[in-house]
Amino acid sequence: MRLPRTDRYAELEPLLAQVEHPSRYLDHEWGACDDQRGPFHACLIYADVYEVGQPNLGLAILYNELNQQEGFSCERAFLPWVDMADLMRERDIPLLSLETSSPVASFDLVGITLAHELVCTNIVETLDLAKITLRATERDEDEPLVIAGGPSVWNCEPVAPMFDAVLLGDGEGAWVEIARYVRDAREQGVARADILAGLSRMAGVYVPSLYDVVVDDTSTRWGYAVPRPGSGAPEVVYKHCVNDFAATEPVAQTIVPYMGVVQDRFAVEVLRGCARGCRFCQAGMTYRPVRERPADQILSAVHAGLRQSGYDECSLSSLSTTDHSECANILSQLNRELSGKGVRVSIPSQRLDSFGVDMAAAVGSSRRAGLTFAPEAGSQRLRDVINKNVTEEDLDNAATNAFRSGYRRMKLYFMMGLPTETDDDLRGIPQLAEHVLALGRKILGPRAKVSVSISVAVFVPKSHTPFQWAGQLPLEEVHRRQQLMIHAASDRALRISYHGSWPSLIEGVLSKMGRRGFDLVYEAWRRGCRFDAWTDQFRFDAWNDAAAAVGLDLQDVACEEFDVDARLPWDHTSPGVSKGYLQREWRKATQAQVTADCTRTTCTGCGVCPTLDTSNRLVGERA
């Protein structure tokens, strides 16, 4: 049911004294758009608490784009933390937007970010709290259109029944186009079903209700999706891709939160896409091609952003910032221009070579906090399998450079359960770390306090990657391999930590399933699961019970290997990387053959450029 658009802050206000972090619910931040006259109203939702969702760059980009359009207004909403959500339910207060405290169910259009797999139950919670009919096909004619988008749309089937449409790929331009289309159609009295059919003809828009799921002997048990006869929906929906990234607004973050948020700094997206080709990495496959922002644009955006926001820290964000062709120049110029102003510059990820360390040192990244590297695997063979083009020599050079530059702490990230992994590969992890420790002691002296820690996550096979056919490691085996690594570590100065194996299993389950996965998600939510990405809220027992109730076994789902020729549940949504390329990469992986980065050599044939009529756009030679 569509709720009336009224300001309901007065109902929320008395609850503020009773909840944790009331500043999550206040709005009125610097830079928030307070002109919300519409008449077309959209609301963007990040289905987690304010401090996690507000820094999201995608949300900021779309918020500003739509608010700049005449006749369109765009507000924000976040999922209230459990204390507030429970109080709101008790008092029959629906989920409200921030800017005008209007019920989310009163909007014309609602956009929800699919940030990662573990946000699935939060989406059910969001729609339920909002009083929006959960299943898109059961929504009333005048209910909001609910559209998903974001980094985790690439197997959206387990949540697809909740969405009228899913936007694949870059949001710039597409979000405004969708809003315009819906506005015009609504004004002309077009029926909901026809609006959806129209949306399905737009670039990058997937309308789940126009597809049937077929299970047959060419597919996995989760089937594949085919357009309903006569629906006119395309067999494969390709992502929306912004070719001219440099033409997008570089100062996207305009709202300055009151409360501390997860990335409390001004961020400029310096490039989009990464072509290094790590075979486990979904973002590396789905954000191609690589598009760099010109250096002068980045520099002026940093200055403008800092001036407009008042932040004292800025981050040059992207999947691989140190790969930017002008990285060294940009950092040295920023250092010159910002020196003495009390402004810090940060880069999110360190490239595992000597250059990466130079860049970290250039931004003055804290010597005390140390450096973080991700070799991902403990042996050269396995690093070749995953196409992490990093050699032992690179790591040696990086560590030597880091210790010589005064860093004493190092954190190394690895994965376990990678395809073809053996016990020897795992023993290689502590060996590698001990080798780095020894290097540090040699360079800084035996008494120096050198610290190396390793963090090991469980590998989760993701759709649209060369490892999409792999099965996940069973829990029992995860725990055995964890023990093995602990026993293999002989140096007591080495610290090993493991990343939650149980949440990873759920992540694996949701990455594998087709549309039937929604039964599991819904059942888990019904049994109280929400905020699954929060360790203190995650309840494996409830997920297990939910799986049993819908006739599934979690391990059985996550650990299943798919046939390389099988039709997959996500084959109908494509980032442009061809299945043939992924199959080739999968075969090369099994033979430990590497594939080069196409921004440094020539095209390696992933298919994105010809399929989407696009190309890598670099602003110079890459180092």
Add this chain to the structure above:
Amino acid sequence: MSTLPPHACRLRVRYAKDGRLAYLGHLEVMETIMRSVRRSGLPFEVGNGFAHRMRIQFSQALPVGASSKGEYYDLLLSEPLDATVALEALKEATPTALAPNAAVILPRRVPALEAWVDLSCWDVAVRDSSLHAPGFEDALGRVRDEGVINYLRGTKPRSIGLADTLVSCEVRDTDGGVDLVLHTRSSNRGALRPAVLVKAVCGLAPLRVCRTGQWHQDDDGTLRDPLAEGQGVLLP
């Protein structure tokens, strides 16, 4: 005492905290104001430490849940400026709900704001249909006689003596409850939060708390306005 560069000048700013932001914590308010100062483009002094922190001091923390008509901060500017110009720049750069409404240039050396401002006046609304002024006053008398309130802050036990901190409390009947006008004094032994007093008297949380004024009280009882010793501009 830290050194003052030769051209540095001290700007004292009064700002309100709108009811909507009553639930903003003190740290959040401080961070927001520092960002507003940076946006304003005013030339501010930074400390000598590695982090180059802005040289700014705030008056005593307002309890979470309270709004205010007058909070203060002292900002060290790196060059002399007209208070009107500075106030305009700050107003432009601050969220309306925390907008500054007065600014004066002070002598370079003044006592630290947080300890110097020690007397507060509060409007407090308590709503419950069973509440009436005479009953509330009786209960208040009993609490006062006990001399100390023991309470929990989060899970930590705390206590506050009333002899030094509760100056006066006027109670008035109103629709559905009582309104209080409360004067409190703070010292290095602590400050009395209106919500703590109300809870001790009637077991309820106040509906609304607003600090309506702050002063320094001299030994002879004279109240001194934090803006009085400066030269500058006061907006209504």
